[in-house]
Amino acid sequence: MRFSTIAILLLWSCLPSVEAQQTDLCSRFKQHVQSLSATELDGRFSGTKGETKAKDYIISQLKLGRMTRLSIDSFAIDTVILGHKVKTRTANLRVFLNNKADSTIILIAHFDHLGIDSIGLSNFNGNPTLHPGADDNASGVAFLLELEKEMELKKAHYNYLFLFTSGEEMGLLGAKHFLSSANFNRLKIKLVLNLDMIGRSNDNSKFMAYCTSGWTKPEKQELLNLDTEKLLTFSESCPKISDHFPFHQKGVKTLFLTSGVHQDYHRPSDTFEKLDYKKMEKLYGLVMNYLRKF
Ligand SMILES: [Zn+2]
Numbered sequence: 001m002r003f004s005t006i007a008i009l010l011l012w013s014c015l016p017s018v019e020a021q022q023t024d025l026c027s028r029f030k031q032h033v034q035s036l037s038a039t040e041l042d043g044r045f046s047g048t049k050g051e052t053k054a055k056d057y058i059i060s061q062l063k064l065g066r067m068t069r070l071s072i073d074s075f076a077i078d079t080v081i082l083g084h085k086v087k088t089r090t091a092n093l094r095v096f097l098n099n100k101a102d103s104t105i106i107l108i109a110h111f112d113h114l115g116i117d118s119i120g121l122s123n124f125n126g127n128p129t130l131h132p133g134a135d136d137n138a139s140g141v142a143f144l145l146e147l148e149k150e151m152e153l154k155k156a157h158y159n160y161l162f163l164f165t166s167g168e169e170m171g172l173l174g175a176k177h178f179l180s181s182a183n184f185n186r187l188k189i190k191l192v193l194n195l196d197m198i199g200r201s202n203d204n205s206k207f208m209a210y211c212t213s214g215w216t217k218p219e220k221q222e223l224l225n226l227d228t229e230k231l232l233t234f235s236e237s238c239p240k241i242s243d244h245f246p247f248h249q250k251g252v253k254t255l256f257l258t259s260g261v262h263q264d265y266h267r268p269s270d271t272f273e274k275l276d277y278k279k280m281e282k283l284y285g286l287v288m289n290y291l292r293k294f
Pocket residue numbers: 136169266
């Protein structure tokens with residue numbers, strides 16, 4: 001009873017002016033974001049039970065398949081729980097889709113957030129409270145979960161590595177851990193696509209697309225040509241604030257997509273109902289078209 005009520009509400013809020021298939025995608029995005037930002041997950045702070053629930057949710061939603069392998073890549077972190085410094089562990093989730101190709105495209109979204117702000121990362125000045133992190137970054141995780149479902153259906157010239165990172169809010173720890181591991185050295189990386197905070201409509205309704213120096217003009221033009229709805233604003237700078245940056249420092253070609261910082265950024269008010277799921281759908285269409293070009 002409860003499930004069907006939620007499903008009806010999800011559909012209702014996504015219905016106007018989208019086709020049936022897209023409506024499903026819109027509803028699934030919303031369902032993922034709502035689930036990942038729910039109170040029971042306690043804001044998904046790295047190394048906590050709430051974050052483990054987020055990992056469990058992601059694993060439960062993966063399609064996986066014959067060519068796909070899931071790895072849970074655990075690593076140590078220092079954190080603060082109930083006011084005490086503790087050493088604990090967290091993990092990245094890696095889903096490797098092996099197309100038996102030479103090179104690999106890495107798709108990244110971090111699933112950790114600020115928890116109840118136990119180490120003062122919040123922009124909120126009140127007492128420690130739940131930070132649901134709907135846009136930051138349940139939105140990117142939702143996007144990657146749906147991409148993972150669809151990618152195996154097509155023949156591709158690249159392998160795909162879906163990398164769900166932890167420890168991003170504490171200093172890009174999951175991305176740095178990945179880069180220090182043998183997994184990175186074994187891969188020939190064609191591109192790293194990082195999705196972080198892609199759910200909001202600000203005054204400028206476009207997405208920022210940060211392309212680093214590895215991009216040639218024709219490559220950029222190719223992406224531009226696909227962007228018939230003019231969703232993207234390009235920049236050649238490389239912000240340090242998200243998981244693509246350590247890859248960029250290693251000379252890997254990266255693309256960082258984001259709808260940008262907003263007034264609810266790192267505050268308890270970053271909630272699921274404020275996201276623009278239809279805009280996420282449009283970006284999804286563009287990213288799928290782009291990946292199909294390879
Ligand atoms: Zn953040």
